[in-house]
Amino acid sequence: MSKDKTQGEILQEKLAHKPKSSGIKMSEQEIAKAFDFCEGYKKFLDAGKTERECAQWAVDLLEKNSYTPFDPDKAYKPGDKIYLLNRGKALIFAAIGNRPLSDGVKIIASHIDSPRIDLKQSPLYEEAQLAMLKTHYYGGIRKYQWVAMPLALHGVIVKKDGQVVNVQIGESAGDPVFCINDLLPHLAQEQNKRTLAEGIKGEELNVLVGSLPFKDDKVSEKVKLNVLRLLSEKYDIVEEDFLSAELCLVPAWGARDIGLDCSMVGAYGHDDRVCAYTSLMACLEASAPAYTWVNVLADKEEAGSDGNTGLASRFLENFIWALAAGQKLDGHRVIENSECLSADVSGAFDPTFPEVNDKRNTCYLGYGAVMSKYTGSRGKAGTSDASAEFVGKIRALFDKHDVDWQAGELGKVDAGGGGTVAKFIANLGADVLDVGVPVLSMHSPLEIVGKTDVYSAYKGYLAFVGQD
Ligand code: MN
Ligand code: MN
Numbered sequence: 001m002s003k004d005k006t007q008g009e010i011l012q013e014k015l016a017h018k019p020k021s022s023g024i025k026m027s028e029q030e031i032a033k034a035f036d037f038c039e040g041y042k043k044f045l046d047a048g049k050t051e052r053e054c055a056q057w058a059v060d061l062l063e064k065n066s067y068t069p070f071d072p073d074k075a076y077k078p079g080d081k082i083y084l085l086n087r088g089k090a091l092i093f094a095a096i097g098n099r100p101l102s103d104g105v106k107i108i109a110s111h112i113d114s115p116r117i118d119l120k121q122s123p124l125y126e127e128a129q130l131a132m133l134k135t136h137y138y139g140g141i142r143k144y145q146w147v148a149m150p151l152a153l154h155g156v157i158v159k160k161d162g163q164v165v166n167v168q169i170g171e172s173a174g175d176p177v178f179c180i181n182d183l184l185p186h187l188a189q190e191q192n193k194r195t196l197a198e199g200i201k202g203e204e205l206n207v208l209v210g211s212l213p214f215k216d217d218k219v220s221e222k223v224k225l226n227v228l229r230l231l232s233e234k235y236d237i238v239e240e241d242f243l244s245a246e247l248c249l250v251p252a253w254g255a256r257d258i259g260l261d262c263s264m265v266g267a268y269g270h271d272d273r274v275c276a277y278t279s280l281m282a283c284l285e286a287s288a289p290a291y292t293w294v295n296v297l298a299d300k301e302e303a304g305s306d307g308n309t310g311l312a313s314r315f316l317e318n319f320i321w322a323l324a325a326g327q328k329l330d331g332h333r334v335i336e337n338s339e340c341l342s343a344d345v346s347g348a349f350d351p352t353f354p355e356v357n358d359k360r361n362t363c364y365l366g367y368g369a370v371m372s373k374y375t376g377s378r379g380k381a382g383t384s385d386a387s388a389e390f391v392g393k394i395r396a397l398f399d400k401h402d403v404d405w406q407a408g409e410l411g412k413v414d415a416g417g418g419g420t421v422a423k424f425i426a427n428l429g430a431d432v433l434d435v436g437v438p439v440l441s442m443h444s445p446l447e448i449v450g451k452t453d454v455y456s457a458y459k460g461y462l463a464f465v466g467q468d
Contacts, residue, residue: 026404026452034455037281038265041454042255044277045267049171049250050154051299051309054112054273055091058280058297059083062093065284070094070319075326079288084319089113089299090309092319095288101327104337105320106293106465107430108283109311109421110275110344111301114268115139115443117146117180117205117249119155123242124209126224131210133178137202138248139302140418144199145444150177151207155247157237165235170252177252178207207249251445258448264365265454270447272301274437274454275343282461293465294320301344301421311421317428338430339390341464342422343457345449346370347410348438356415361408363438365449368404368456371395372434375410377417384426386433394433394464401463404456408438435460 048054083093152170213222255267300310321331376383
């Protein structure tokens with residue numbers, strides 16, 4: 001027989017908040033499901049390393065599941081399933097629920113662009129008998145992390161006649177890869193005195209693409225010419241076609257399990273494909289429940305969400321307005337009654353760098369999906385800050401559906417900070433809360449997530465879109 005509890009123990013049990021301690025509270029059976037779920041996720045990561053590739057992958061899957069291209073002039077009825085591909089780089093898909101749209105829609109918004117190295121418009125040059133490409137990095141990268149590692153080239157080249165050439169080099173067995181060089185330690189005495197931020201400078205992110213000259217004494221820049229010859233043979237392009245191209249370098253490796261227990265996935269681009277994949281799977285599972293749900297896989301988040309494929313633009317608003325018009329409703333009213341989970345990752349506590357976090361208010365790998373009431377920096381600038389009422393509602397919903405979740409904010413006050421797409425959707429009038437997955441080494445070429453957290457995010461999104 002156990003000893004009677006003391007008054008203090010009883011009070012503590014009743015009043016004190018016990019932070020959840022790791023996803024191990026999942027049953028063995030659920031952990032196995034999480035591992036299994038991540039096998040599909042790893043395939044998605046390997047299939048999509050750019051927003052265009054991810055969007056196309058999702059469209060293919062949606063079409064297999066009877067989703068049809070959105071027609072803004074059509075009135076949709078409950079059970080209809082639609083998608084809208086915005087310039088090949090951002091995607092909205094939705095299922096019409098039984099409730100009228102005036103009850104609001106359930107929005108999940110993630111992004112499918114990730115930090116990377118873009119090529120400049122006139123990238124190719126030759127120096128010291130090496131052919132190189134000039135680049136302009138995209139998103140928040142730590143430049144020193146991207147040197148001396150295998151890189152693959154992805155993207156499109158649009159020729160003068162409008163033909164779009166898809167490029168992908170460095171992913172198939174037998175493909176060559178590319179790299180950005182770094183200095184040898186023997187001669188790095190001066191470079192070593194630079195700050196870490198300046199260790200590799202933007203204009204030093206030059207990509208090595210060839211060293212063999214085209215044999216003809218009559219021409220100059222023979223190595224560059226040889227590279228142009230190879231590109232012409234493979235893609236039927238000329239140098240000028242680089243001017244209308246979107247080409248980028250991404251890590252050439254695939255997603256791998258991390259750790260002896262294989263409990264984590266290491267890959268390029270978890271931010272934010274982990275939320276894109278989990279929300280996509282949740283929506284397909286929910287299909288068409290009571291509320292209409294709208295899932296957005298946005299572009300341009302890593303560069304500030306500007307542009308016609310980013311969520312600072314109107315493409316989501318226009319979509320919801322068109323849906324509303326189909327039911328003869330005012331778009332404002334629909335959006336103002338809508339709720340949104342801004343599905344994006346957060347930086348997980350790293351025991352090697354504990355000083356950047358308030359350990360009572362950070363998220364931990366393995367503790368479940370992370371809910372952030374606000375993001376931003378310097379006194380909550382640049383955040384929409386979810387209302388207590390909406391946080392309370394989602395907290396109850398997740399507990400009801402047995403979702404492992406934790407609350408956490410990105411870093412200590414004034415340590416830096418960052419934002420998500422939450423504010424753009426909140427600015428339209430919807431209630432928005434950030435819910436995502438904790439990530440180690442965020443924005444690096446090898447980001448890490450915990451498999452149970454990935455599964456918890458999926459369960460959370462499913463609970464949200466599946467509401468009665
Ligand atoms: Mn993100
Ligand atoms: Mn990011």
